[in-house]
Amino acid sequence: MAGRAAVPEVIWARPERTGRGPKPAFTRADIASAAVRLADAGGLDAVSMRHVAAELGCGTMSLYNYVPRKEDLYELMVDAVSGEHERFEPTGDWRADMLRNARQTKALMHRHAWMVRLMSGVYGFSPNALRYLEHCLACLDPLDAPNGTKIELVAMLNGCVTTYVSNELSTAERVRSLPWSQEQENAVRIAYLGSQVASGAYPRLAASFMEDAGPIDLDAVFERMLERVLDGFAPRG
Amino acid sequence: MAGRAAVPEVIWARPERTGRGPKPAFTRADIASAAVRLADAGGLDAVSMRHVAAELGCGTMSLYNYVPRKEDLYELMVDAVSGEHERFEPTGDWRADMLRNARQTKALMHRHAWMVRLMSGVYGFSPNALRYLEHCLACLDPLDAPNGTKIELVAMLNGCVTTYVSNELSTAERVRSLPWSQEQENAVRIAYLGSQVASGAYPRLAASFMEDAGPIDLDAVFERMLERVLDGFAPRG
DNA sequence: AGCGCACTACGTACGCTGTACGTAACTAGG
DNA sequence: CCTAGTTACGTACAGCGTACGTAGTGCGCT
Numbered sequence: 183m184a185g186r187a188a189v190p191e192v193i194w195a196r197p198e199r200t201g202r203g204p205k206p207a208f209t210r211a212d213i214a215s216a217a218v219r220l221a222d223a224g225g226l227d228a229v230s231m232r233h234v235a236a237e238l239g240c241g242t243m244s245l246y247n248y249v250p251r252k253e254d255l256y257e258l259m260v261d262a263v264s265g266e267h268e269r270f271e272p273t274g275d276w277r278a279d280m281l282r283n284a285r286q287t288k289a290l291m292h293r294h295a296w297m298v299r300l301m302s303g304v305y306g307f308s309p310n311a312l313r314y315l316e317h318c319l320a321c322l323d324p325l326d327a328p329n330g331t332k333i334e335l336v337a338m339l340n341g342c343v344t345t346y347v348s349n350e351l352s353t354a355e356r357v358r359s360l361p362w363s364q365e366q367e368n369a370v371r372i373a374y375l376g377s378q379v380a381s382g383a384y385p386r387l388a389a390s391f392m393e394d395a396g397p398i399d400l401d402a403v404f405e406r407m408l409e410r411v412l413d414g415f416a417p418r419g
Numbered sequence: 420m421a422g423r424a425a426v427p428e429v430i431w432a433r434p435e436r437t438g439r440g441p442k443p444a445f446t447r448a449d450i451a452s453a454a455v456r457l458a459d460a461g462g463l464d465a466v467s468m469r470h471v472a473a474e475l476g477c478g479t480m481s482l483y484n485y486v487p488r489k490e491d492l493y494e495l496m497v498d499a500v501s502g503e504h505e506r507f508e509p510t511g512d513w514r515a516d517m518l519r520n521a522r523q524t525k526a527l528m529h530r531h532a533w534m535v536r537l538m539s540g541v542y543g544f545s546p547n548a549l550r551y552l553e554h555c556l557a558c559l560d561p562l563d564a565p566n567g568t569k570i571e572l573v574a575m576l577n578g579c580v581t582t583y584v585s586n587e588l589s590t591a592e593r594v595r596s597l598p599w600s601q602e603q604e605n606a607v608r609i610a611y612l613g614s615q616v617a618s619g620a621y622p623r624l625a626a627s628f629m630e631d632a633g634p635i636d637l638d639a640v641f642e643r644m645l646e647r648v649l650d651g652f653a654p655r656g
Numbered sequence: 657a658g659c660g661c662a663c664t665a666c667g668t669a670c671g672c673t674g675t676a677c678g679t680a681a682c683t684a685g686g
Numbered sequence: 687c688c689t690a691g692t693t694a695c696g697t698a699c700a701g702c703g704t705a706c707g708t709a710g711t712g713c714g715c716t
Contacts, residue, residue: 190599190607195614203692204682230673241695243675252674253593302539302585303593307612312621319623329627330635337586338579338644345578348539356490356540362427370427375544377432384549386556390566398567407575410651440663441711467702478666480704489703657716664711673702682693 193254194308206248208238213248214262217255218294225358226296229255256300261308263294269317272324277412279321280335284343284408291347295355298348326417335415342411346404430491431546443485445475450485451499454492455531462595463533466492493537498545500531506554509561514649516558517572521580521645528584532592535585563654572652579648583641 198210216237220228231252235242249255267286272279291297315336322332353371357364379388435447453474457465468489472479486492504523509516528534552573559569590608594601616625 190603192608192611195611202684244694247693298539302535316621316624329630341582345582366427371429374429374432384553387553393566414647414650439713481665484664
């Protein structure tokens with residue numbers, strides 16, 4: 183009768199160690215970083231309980247002493263990389279500070295492409311997420327607006343960055359499980375898109391493709407998006 | 420030697436029927452609607468090749484005659500519900516039209532809560548997606564801006580709506596696989612969040628919680644978000 | 657007309673997943 | 687010291703996606 187709790191709980195509310203029995207061999211940070219290592223190297227699908235356990239050098243079921251469900255392992259991973267956010271001293275220029283935060287978020291998600299898949303699904307109030315939110319609010323101190331509005335700003339900015347990176351990387355993560363390369367996948371999809379646009383069924387879309395020949399500058403698109411979001415919260419001039 | 424192609428392809432480029440052999444028992448629409456039915460009723464996890472085949476009344480492996488990989492089944496599903504978008508006659512007021520589109524997207528994702536999980540991962544140029552994009556561009560005809568900007572507008576608006584609904588429903592989908600109810604899950608998470616905020620480690624966050632007592636009006640938050648996005652694209656006054 | 661091939665149908669099997677459960681070793685609190 | 691709460695982990699099960707082989711079917715070509 184081991185008595186594993188089948189009761190609702192947040193992993194962050196459960197203490198790391200309770201006191202009785204042998205010392206745990208790992209910390210939560212150990213486990214999270216092992217999982218992150220695997221995901222960085224082999225994509226999110228490489229993160230299975232068995233693989234993580236092997237990476238740590240323990241039996242599969244031993245992991246369940248630390249992490250009651252796989253979902254909680256995901257939460258550990260998200261929290262771990264959330265901790266990579268640099269929480270700098272606010273400069274007093276909330277716009278510049280938030281731009282800096284957003285660019286860092288983008289970089290972080292490029293470093294860990296699997297994050298976009300976890301962001302839509304993980305509830306997201308882990309310790310490091312809260313710290314980051316608090317940091318953003320500190321950056322927004324100079325902005326004259328109700329706290330609720332500031333939180334809406336952070337949510338919207340983060341959401342836009344996530345969606346943007348998600349579009350940018352949409353093939354990057356999924357292609358890992360496919361028996362062909364990302365270049366092939368993209369080529370085939372672009373060929374199909376081209377054939378559809380050329381079919382004449384989508385005149386406005388076709389016009390748009392005619393209009394701007396040459397590759398679009400993704401960084402510029404990103405920066406424009408950020409400016410527009412922030413504009414929506416700037417005090418009326 | 421059946422010769423199933425292990426070659427990159429988009430399912431939309433593959434013709435539904437080639438002509439030789441017995442008539443297929445189902446259309447793609449049959450399959451998509453069966454899968455959507457299952458997902459609506461039991462969540463995305465209820466959509467397995469076996470279940471969909473059973474719903475259609477055929478053997479599991481027969482499905483692979485229509486859908487080369489599970490991912491393609493997902494694409495069929497997304498395309499099917501994308502077809503639920505009402506493509507109304509543009510009124511000439513691009514703001515009002517886009518608001519209408521956005522509200523419909525939100526309603527659609529509430530009808531099919533599993534969509535948010537598929538949106539970050541499916542490449543998204545299915546026929547109905549293209550039709551919807553073309554419809555949005557038609558709504559934006561009155562807006563004096565380059566086509567590229569209009570596409571950025573549509574992408575940003577859709578992205579914001581998706582992210583918003585994703586946050587709204589984050590527990591709704593995942594809780595299906597849990598042995599307890601959504602109310603319990605939410606209660607536990609909110610209790611934890613409250614304890615953290617009360618700990619004093621997040622003063623600004625705590626201030627924000629003090630400030631606005633009472634439940635927040637989600638619809639108002641949604642509408643504000645839409646207005647802000649559209650503001651970012653309105654011609655400078 | 658009839659041959660052949662492309663196609664549908666589907667049973668079996670493989671490797672993988674998350675995880676329930678049982679057992680053995682260990683150690684801090686009463 | 688004892689015992690209850692932990693850690694550790696092997697075994698086992700149900701379910702997944704799907705590779706492969708085989709049988710039946712009917713269009714297109716010669």
